[in-house]
Amino acid sequence: ISVWLGIITLSPVSTGILIAGIIASNAYFIGLTQHDKHPWQPNDESMPGAQTVVGLFWVAVYAYLSTGGRELILGMYSSILMFALFRVDPAPYRRLLIFAFVSYAFSIAMQLGNHTTDIVAVRAELPNVLAMLSVVTAAAVFSVQHHQQVAYTAYRNYELQVILQRLTRIAKRDHLTRSYNRRYIMEALAREKARADRENVELSVCILDLDHFKQLND
DSSP: OTTTTTSSBOOHHHHHHHHHHHHHHHHHHHHHHHOTTOTTOOOTTHHHHHHHHHHHHHHHHHHHHOBSOHHHHHHHHHHHHHHHHTTSOHHHHHHHHHHHHHHHHHHHHHHHHHHOOOHHHHHHHHHHHHHHHHHHHHHHHHHHHHHHHHHHHHHHHHHHHHHHHHHHHHHHBOTTTOSBOHHHHHHHHHHHHHHHHHHTOOOOOOOOOOTTHHHHHO
């Protein structure tokens, strides 16, 4: 669509290379999801990282083969990096950011080196490189904030689980003797009675009387 609108210039051969590469990449990842026992299948954690690397590679190839429409390329990079932001751990994500910037700068440098040495063209590309650097920097900041929030949320959930377990113990056990209280015993009896009825087995209840229990309480 961008070619038809005249926003970018892309030769038919380059278009064919990009379409074939994208189709092959998607077919590869789709094939991995269809074969759970494939020996080369990335695990759940590495799959988004691998998809991001492949996506960044093809965007860099697109940047090298096309002319014009740099804002579209920056949008592609932004979309891919946002996809990885919520799926990749902080350390691998930082490496992806470095790869994104280096691949973009390298593709632009290769394009300028192959087609022109005009200083005007180099200066024209400088704002685009700076814009890409801004995109990568913003993604790095968002990544730090996101993973800090995730870590804080996980810690708060852990605290809530500890409190819930403590309250559950308090609700089930007598404070003095630490034995199960009447509420838990009645719930356990109802649960075991239902299980016995469901499995058609006998249910037995054993009652013990402890002598001199007052001395234990004292």
